[in-house]
Amino acid sequence: MKSNRNLSRGEGRRLGNVALIAFMLGSLLLLSLIRARFSPIGKTEEAIKAEEQQAMRKESIKMETTDDAASSAAEEEEEETQTQPKPTDTSGTGGGGGSSSSVAAGNNAGADQHPTASKPVCYESSRRSDTCEASGDVRVQGRTQTVYVSPLDREWKVKPYPRKNDAFALSHVKEWTLRPLPPPTADEPLRCTVNSTGTTAFVLSTGGFTGNLFHDYTDVLIPAFVTARRFAGEVQFLVSSHKSWWTTKYVQIFQQLSRHDVVDADADDEVRCYGSVVVGPTFHRELGVDASKTPGGMPDFRAMLRSAFGLERAAAEPSGDRWDIRRRPRLLIISRKGSRRLLNERAMADMASSLGFDVRTGDPEVSTDVSKFARLVNSADVMVGVHGDGLTNMVFLPAGAVLVQVVPYGGLEWLARGTFREPAAGMQLHYLEYDIQLDETTLTEQYDKDDPVLKDPAAIHKRGWNALKDVYLDKQNVKPHLGRLKITLMEALKLLPHGKNAN
Structure with missing residues (x-):
């Protein structure tokens, strides 16, 4: 009997302990909920x-x-x-x-x-x-x-x-x-x-x-x-x-x-x-x-x-099955009157004509009629020009046309890329680049052969935008080598659509 009585008392004590623990846990949970509701832990309202x-x-x-x-x-x-x-x-x-x-x-x-x-x-x-x-x-x-x-x-x-x-x-x-x-x-x-x-x-x-x-x-x-x-x-x-x-x-x-x-x-x-x-x-x-x-x-x-602007050509395509005498591919040369002029523009036009191009030239700075100049650009299949705002007229070229950017001497490839090369893809245009070499720039007539302007363009770049612009954009004219440029224009011809019978 004593044994049974002790067992009952032990069981009661354990049950009491369990109840006490449950009560304490419930109280903690309730306090946590109240604290979370009225006083966010760890973060002020401003922090949130x-x-x-x-x-x-x-x-x-x-x-x-x-x-x-x-x-x-x-x-x-x-x-x-x-x-x-x-x-x-x-x-x-x-x-x-x-x-x-x-x-x-x-x-x-x-x-x-x-x-x-x-x-x-x-x-x-x-x-x-x-x-x-x-x-x-x-x-x-x-x-x-x-x-x-x-x-x-x-x-x-x-x-x-x-x-x-x-x-x-x-x-x-x-x-x-x-x-x-x-x-x-x-x-x-x-x-x-x-x-x-x-x-x-x-x-x-x-x-x-x-x-x-x-x-x-x-x-x-x-x-x-x-x-x-x-x-x-x-x-x-x-x-x-x-x-x-x-x-x-x-x-x-x-x-x-x-x-x-x-x-x-x-x-x-x-x-x-x-x-x-x-x-x-x-x-x-x-x-x-x-x-x-x-x-x-x-x-x-x-x-x-x-x-x-009433432009007719959405795409650069030949007449009939292929380019012929009735509709030769048209090349437009963008002229400049200020810096970065093409000094042999006429010779460039003659060389391009010998390749079969119908060559036109245009200066957007001279033309005040946007519609008229837009129609001239839209009639072109290839547009060539020295880096400058005139190349912005690429927006009027028909899809599938070719833009040839002549990049002045002076390590300006990054500038050419961001302004016209990368946008060309979004306009569905082909893009080619002609980089001016040391023997094609008038800077050689203005600076000694050992001057950093000619030998180390990066050093000029480090002086900042104004120094770069003053030398390579404002003081330079160019004379592309006709033999090298001919190769670029022949590549442009290959990029143009040639009709269903083309090889």
Whole structure:
């Protein structure tokens, strides 16, 4: 009996211990839940917000272009007015503070998506461009470079030109501000004087380096296409730092993208009301469109140019089955009147004619009629020219044509690659390069044979962009060796389509 009684007491003691442990564990669990609810462990609210903003920055960075260092250096180029880029912050903080070009209030939309939130989204659409988008009650005062938006809970600032890290370029670009729409007053200073609520306002700048053909397309026209095409014509261009001659020069392109007149924003006293606004174009790459972000890519941009300027040839093809006397392949030589002139241009033309080319020459700096020069380029099957903004006319060449870039002496292959070689593939063009040798440059007439300019171009490069430009771009003319150039042009002939009976 004693044994059984002791056993029962032991069992009771064990059961009591189990109950006590269960109670303690339950209490700890309950305390943990309460602590987690009212006092997050290890991270303050500010730390959590910081992590969220960091994640948004990382997502924005994914949208950047993937150009290599050579392409980055090429951004410093082209050409007569360029300087070394310097970092600058073009997105103001306003309102509640915070940084930056890559964080946004609300949704961080993709560069080619229509804004879906009522609040503006200011984001880094690439490493070159910042873009703000807003919808709701949008009122634009162009003369003050101000966009009022309701609803909007803070202020944003942006310079609408896609060279945001280039201090020199941005010094010629006016800053725009997005502000909350103030409550109405008796005199209603923000009353709509022009109502376009079914249209999107698109603010961009023609400051910076416009006037140079390369920059006209790389910095303004292609980014404008990338940004505006999704609106199917229901977009109005509000141009800041407006140059009337520039807008007139490219009016056919703007008419392809918009059903509305282009507005000189800085001189505009109206209060223009819209349903949405985009401030700042989206940049993809030099002379190119990223097809993964904008379906159709550069071929669609080139198709738009053909429509704008009435260009007939979408592809370089022979007449009938093969090239013949009725339609010889046409070679266009791009002339230059300033530096980097082709000193034996006439001899080049005679040599090309002996190969069977129908040779034409053209100077885009002399021609003020874009349509006329575009038609000349579009008629060509091979285009040859020295590195410079005139080669930008490659945008008008038919698909399958050949671009031959003559690269001046001085280790400029990286510059040639980023500006014209890499874009050629996106335009469905063949690309060949002719590198000027020491015996083909006039630099030998200006410098001693032992000068670093001739013997060690890399040493000149190390002195910076201005030193490089001053020597190899501004002081050099070239005289290609006809025998070597003949080999290049024969290769160009082989690259052209030859018809169904060609070997």
